[in-house]
Amino acid sequence: MATTIDLTQNHFELFGLPKSFAVDAARLDRRYLELQREVHPDRFATAPDSEKRLSMQRTTLLNEAYRILKSPLSRARYLVELAGLDAGMETNTAMPAAFLAEQMEWREALEEAADPSALDGLEQRLSKELKSRYAAIEAEFDRHDNVAAVSSLRQLMFLERLREDIAEARERMET
Numbered sequence: 001m002a003t004t005i006d007l008t009q010n011h012f013e014l015f016g017l018p019k020s021f022a023v024d025a026a027r028l029d030r031r032y033l034e035l036q037r038e039v040h041p042d043r044f045a046t047a048p049d050s051e052k053r054l055s056m057q058r059t060t061l062l063n064e065a066y067r068i069l070k071s072p073l074s075r076a077r078y079l080v081e082l083a084g085l086d087a088g089m090e091t092n093t094a095m096p097a098a099f100l101a102e103q104m105e106w107r108e109a110l111e112e113a114a115d116p117s118a119l120d121g122l123e124q125r126l127s128k129e130l131k132s133r134y135a136a137i138e139a140e141f142d143r144h145d146n147v148a149a150v151s152s153l154r155q156l157m158f159l160e161r162l163r164e165d166i167a168e169a170r171e172r173m174e175t
Contacts, residue, residue, distance in 0.1 A: 005039055005058045010082060011065035021079060021141040023069055032066045072134055073160050076141075076153045083146045099155055106162055110169060119170050126166065130159055 005014060012019040015031045037043075039058040044051050068074040095103075106126070113119050133156055140149040 005035060005062060007057060007061060011069050011078060014062070014065050015069065017069070019079070019082065021072075021076060021138040023075065025070070028066070028069055032062070035062050073153075073156055076137055076149065076156065079141055080146065080150055080153055085146055085150055095154065095158075096151075099158075103158055103162075110162070110165060113169060116170060116173055119166055119173070123163075123166055126159065126163055130156070130163070133159065 010019070014035075015028055017023060017028065017031075036059075039055055039062060041052065041055045041059060044055040047055070068078050106122075109122055113122055133152060137149055137152040137156065140146075140152055
């Protein structure tokens with residue numbers, strides 16, 4: 001069975017999308033479903049073992065590529081990797097002082113949140129901040145300003161972690 005999935009393609013090529021931070025989500029979803037039908041292991045149940053293995057490899061690649069492109073944070077990280085840059089996530093802990101001060105304020109507000117309505121307010125503020133920062137990183141990628149994009153990516157990772165922490169705090173309040 002011939003397939004359009006080439007294991008050497010980058011994720012954008014796999015889905016026939018331009019290599020850009022902005023992704024047409026509906027197009028991504030449609031193409032994912034098309035490719036999923038094409039390579040799903042069930043279609044290869046009676047095929048030789050080599051074709052079954054290839055189907056599994058293609059399915060794994062497809063699922064991973066879809067997961068990465070679907071998430072703005074993962075997509076930004078992937079674009080940085082494609083540009084051949086190291087975001088220094090594990091080794092570079094330096095951040096702008098203003099951003100660190102802002103993080104301290106966010107964390108204090110989270111610690112002081114005594115009820116779900118306080119978390120709601122915090123979540124709304126954070127959503128606005130994330131929307132603004134995702135717009136900024138999109139512009140940086142569009143300008144091919146990868147150095148700025150790497151810095152923005154690192155900051156977005158902190159903010160997304162804060163979003164997870166807010167969700168965990170909400171869960172603790174509800175139990």
